[in-house]
Amino acid sequence: MARVSSAQRRVELVQAALRVIDRDGVHGATTRAIVAEAHVPLATFHYVFRSRDELIRELIAYVVEQEGRAAEGTLQSATDIRSLLRTGLQAYFDLVVSEPNREQAMFELFHYALRTDELDDLPRLQYERYHRTAADLLAAAARQLEITWSVPxxxxxxLLVTFTDGLTLAWLADRHDAAAARTMDHAADFIARFANPPTEQINQGAHS
Known part of the structure; x- marks a missing residue:
């Protein structure tokens, strides 16, 4: 039998934790429940993670990275900022639709951490990751299209994270795809207004 790397085992345990949190809540996501879900011995957990809290932190990083990758994959095909934003939002939304349990688990974890003294830094860290990922994507979009942003x-x-939060919560509540599409249209329209055109276009306008 091929040996599984520590990195792969960490991913498997994170994915198992997400399933357990969605099914049984954060309180039910004990170390034993997670290893049972992952079909690995308890010793394996303690080999790759120092504690359950370390796994929870890894879980947040894993989910945010997956969402960022989904949007990042749309950068190369865009020709204008509005279509890039709309396509990126769609890629994010498609991930939500394909794995709604994961998003529900993240919201469950967020609210649990707010009520738990030992985890009171997790909500802040979670949103710092969201904001950093969104900023990286917006910066990459600006480089790709040679634009600048008119606000920091x-x-x-x-603002982008606020849109995606609302989009996700509303869809989890009503599963209304058409309404979500309209929300993404409006969000892309609004954020695109903060884009300054490329310098070349500004110069062309000045000489026309």
């Missing part, structure tokens, strides 16, 4: 990148990133 961190403010725009917070």
């Amino acid at each position: 990148l961190d403010e725009l990133a917070r």
Whole structure:
């Protein structure tokens, strides 16, 4: 039997934890429940993670990275900022639709951490990751299309995350795909207004 690397085992345990949290809540996501879900011995957990809290932190990083990758994959095909934003939002939304249990688990974890003294830094860390990922994507979009943003990148990133949070919660509540599509249209329209055109276009306009 091929040996599984520690990195792969960490991913498997994170994915198992997400399933357990969605099914049984954060309280039910004990170390034993997670290893049972992953079909690995308890010793394996303690070999790759120092504690359950370390796994929870890894879980947040894993989910945010997956969402960022989904949007990042749309960068190369865009020709204007509005279509890039809309396509990126769609890629994010498609991930939500394909794995709604994962999003529900993340919200469950967020609210649990708010009520738990030992985890009171997790909500802040979770949103710092969201904001950093959004800022990186917006910066990459600006480089790709040779534009600049008219407001600070961190403010725009917070705005984008606010849109995606609302989009996700509303869809989890009503599963209304058409309404979600309209929300994404409006969000792309709004954020695109903060884009300054490329310098070349500005110069062409000045000489026309």
